[in-house]
Amino acid sequence: MSSPPLEVNNISYMYGSYQALQETSFTVNNGEIVVITGSNGAGKTTLMLCLSGLLLPTSGKVMVDGYDLYQRECSAKRRLSFLPDFPHFYQELTVWEHIRFIALAHSVEKGFENRAKILLNEFDLTEAKDIYPHALSRGMRLKLSIILCLIRPFSVLLMDEPTSALDPVGTAILHEKLISLSADGAAIIITTHDLSLANKLGGRIAQMQRGHIDLS
Amino acid sequence: MISADKQSILMICLKQVLSNINYWLAIVGYDIHDRSASARVYLLYLIVFFSTWALAVMFLISNFMANTLSPFLASHGMTFTDIVPTISMLLLILWSLYSIYKATNRSPLIFSEDDAHLLCQTPVNRRFVTLAWFFGKWPSSALLILAITATVGFAFLELEINNGIKIMSAGHLAIAALKPLSIIIPLHLGLFALVWVVGIYRLQQNITRIKIMRSLRILALILAVTLFVVTLGSIFFPSFFIFFQPLLSFLTFLLDAAFLEGISRLSLAVSVGLMGISLTLLWKNSGSLNLSRAAQETHHSQAQRVAFKIGDFDRINEIRDRERLGAKHVPTSIPSFPGGWIMTWKDIVQSLRTLTISRLWSWLAILFLTISGTVAGVILKDSDSLFILIVYWTLRVGQQASARFKKDLGNWWLVHSLPLSARRIIIHDVARPVLVTIALTWTALWMSSLLGLSISPIVVCSVPFTVVGISFSVVFDMLRQADVGMLLVGLPPDIGLVGLVFSMFFIAIPTVIYFIIGHYLLSPVAGMFVIILVSVFLIISLLRLSERQFRRIG
Numbered sequence: 001m002s003s004p005p006l007e008v009n010n011i012s013y014m015y016g017s018y019q020a021l022q023e024t025s026f027t028v029n030n031g032e033i034v035v036i037t038g039s040n041g042a043g044k045t046t047l048m049l050c051l052s053g054l055l056l057p058t059s060g061k062v063m064v065d066g067y068d069l070y071q072r073e074c075s076a077k078r079r080l081s082f083l084p085d086f087p088h089f090y091q092e093l094t095v096w097e098h099i100r101f102i103a104l105a106h107s108v109e110k111g112f113e114n115r116a117k118i119l120l121n122e123f124d125l126t127e128a129k130d131i132y133p134h135a136l137s138r139g140m141r142l143k144l145s146i147i148l149c150l151i152r153p154f155s156v157l158l159m160d161e162p163t164s165a166l167d168p169v170g171t172a173i174l175h176e177k178l179i180s181l182s183a184d185g186a187a188i189i190i191t192t193h194d195l196s197l198a199n200k201l202g203g204r205i206a207q208m209q210r211g212h213i214d215l216s
Numbered sequence: 217m218i219s220a221d222k223q224s225i226l227m228i229c230l231k232q233v234l235s236n237i238n239y240w241l242a243i244v245g246y247d248i249h250d251r252s253a254s255a256r257v258y259l260l261y262l263i264v265f266f267s268t269w270a271l272a273v274m275f276l277i278s279n280f281m282a283n284t285l286s287p288f289l290a291s292h293g294m295t296f297t298d299i300v301p302t303i304s305m306l307l308l309i310l311w312s313l314y315s316i317y318k319a320t321n322r323s324p325l326i327f328s329e330d331d332a333h334l335l336c337q338t339p340v341n342r343r344f345v346t347l348a349w350f351f352g353k354w355p356s357s358a359l360l361i362l363a364i365t366a367t368v369g370f371a372f373l374e375l376e377i378n379n380g381i382k383i384m385s386a387g388h389l390a391i392a393a394l395k396p397l398s399i400i401i402p403l404h405l406g407l408f409a410l411v412w413v414v415g416i417y418r419l420q421q422n423i424t425r426i427k428i429m430r431s432l433r434i435l436a437l438i439l440a441v442t443l444f445v446v447t448l449g450s451i452f453f454p455s456f457f458i459f460f461q462p463l464l465s466f467l468t469f470l471l472d473a474a475f476l477e478g479i480s481r482l483s484l485a486v487s488v489g490l491m492g493i494s495l496t497l498l499w500k501n502s503g504s505l506n507l508s509r510a511a512q513e514t515h516h517s518q519a520q521r522v523a524f525k526i527g528d529f530d531r532i533n534e535i536r537d538r539e540r541l542g543a544k545h546v547p548t549s550i551p552s553f554p555g556g557w558i559m560t561w562k563d564i565v566q567s568l569r570t571l572t573i574s575r576l577w578s579w580l581a582i583l584f585l586t587i588s589g590t591v592a593g594v595i596l597k598d599s600d601s602l603f604i605l606i607v608y609w610t611l612r613v614g615q616q617a618s619a620r621f622k623k624d625l626g627n628w629w630l631v632h633s634l635p636l637s638a639r640r641i642i643i644h645d646v647a648r649p650v651l652v653t654i655a656l657t658w659t660a661l662w663m664s665s666l667l668g669l670s671i672s673p674i675v676v677c678s679v680p681f682t683v684v685g686i687s688f689s690v691v692f693d694m695l696r697q698a699d700v701g702m703l704l705v706g707l708p709p710d711i712g713l714v715g716l717v718f719s720m721f722f723i724a725i726p727t728v729i730y731f732i733i734g735h736y737l738l739s740p741v742a743g744m745f746v747i748i749l750v751s752v753f754l755i756i757s758l759l760r761l762s763e764r765q766f767r768r769i770g
Contacts, residue, residue, distance in 0.1 A: 084629050
């Protein structure tokens, strides 16, 4: 039997003596969308950072397509795409060069230019493709980071508040993209305060409170 | 009674001045919040100490001018009393022209981002803002020039003493400083105001004024070059530049009066008159000043100043790079390949787009430090200087070799998402700077040997191991300190003491072996073998530790 794309076993996280994430276990299957909502400071970003491997949990482990994220990081990272809430970019590379960098780093060569052009067009960044990230607005930077997440192959997509700075058109396109990715079999987890988006996506919706989430 | 908006402006201006003073007080260890008697005594001590120190330095320089420079000039057929006013005039005018050149590009009024939001959006009196900022900025700009003026005044007094005055009293000193200052202060204030007039005029931008500014820039450049050539020419080839003598006499008239002839009513009137006219022009021009435009132009430079004050040089470089890069760039034509090679492509693009003289200099510093080290060690045999040079060289090598890695750490989200192992990323980021450092160090050793210095083969052979060892020590230290929260907001750590101590081990290994070979008849080949063995073991260990640390960030 093949492994689920994302399997979370008893992960928890403590900032010093403060329990930011209480012990939790869950599985996300192919084509499934999980939407996590919750107030500020509920622990959503901590959970996403742990699931992306950027933060080492105090306990537990995360398996991506059967690969331990903290032990077999390279194999796991090939299958995991993560969008942070405040993405940083290389200030010397333009929008197009960032896309090229991420795509080729993930060995996506064939058809990359066409895919990149389509994504740029969908997210209305075609005219900004030669612009440096520091000259982009916050919403445009967010769109660039979404494109960077989508340009490469993955089986698990994690997005931390992807609509926080998006315009309504951008949000609608992202919604369509997520639905289509889910239909293609990707496991998706997103955190958001946008309850209408959460309802529209129609997946599992979980409320996070004081580091506690029940997704079992 | 002063109006409320003017009170607010004065309050902001005063706060800026106090913040500058507090910064310097903090540097010398004075706590402004401490109201105790001991703190007040310490403040008094600081004032007395630094005043005495400044006066001592001024006396030292004036003594040098009167007793060394003056006879030296005389032996070359020049007189100190002729040269000083001419050179002072040249420097003052060049400074003014340079300031005007700068003012045609950027506002002389500097506002922070906070000022832009809180002050520039309000309907405060523009004239009052301009004058408040002008008089807030002038003292720091004038301080050095006024100190030089007083020093030159002391030098002239010393020359007079040699020519007859027997006792140098405080009164003599005060007069020697105040006499030139009474001319220079209004003159400098007038020139400074003139620079601001140009800057303010430009801020009320329209097409005609943009053209005028362009012409003014070219004019300032031509004037500066002409004046430089004419002044130096008339000093070194007086007969050739005889036609320019009346012009130079006209220009040096005020400084001659300040330093030599005594204060005449005419010189004082001209100096004060220039100040009055410039300040009036400033007052007249600043009525419709666009504060928001000034803030838009200058908040970056204010951010750089703040970063400089707190020693955040990465932030300064980042701001400068952004300004240099502009908003857009055509895609690079450098070919790229899939996989790990894309990191090399990224590095080349980044390096080419941020290549500056100061960055090249950072590399050349390694070359010069190595040559200085060999001179200190082989010719001077000065172990203290050699030790300081080695520590500085180690720091420079560490900084240069880890610069790329540090930049990647500052983009942690992107680097972490790459399907590359920790080892590959570390080695990739460190390899190129390490190779350049090794090449530079070997070049420096080769140049030293060309100068006739004997360089031990042990030193030459151990260079690669030392450089690689220093690089991995620094990388390990950075990873050891790295915090995911800071990395995600683009703030990677700097080299710490642990990195420096580990790096020094790699200097110590060849040094100890070299000592053993010299004193205990160890064969050089065996010595080299030991260096390689120990260094490789430590390098592999550090690489493993770095990999582990890389995976454990967070």
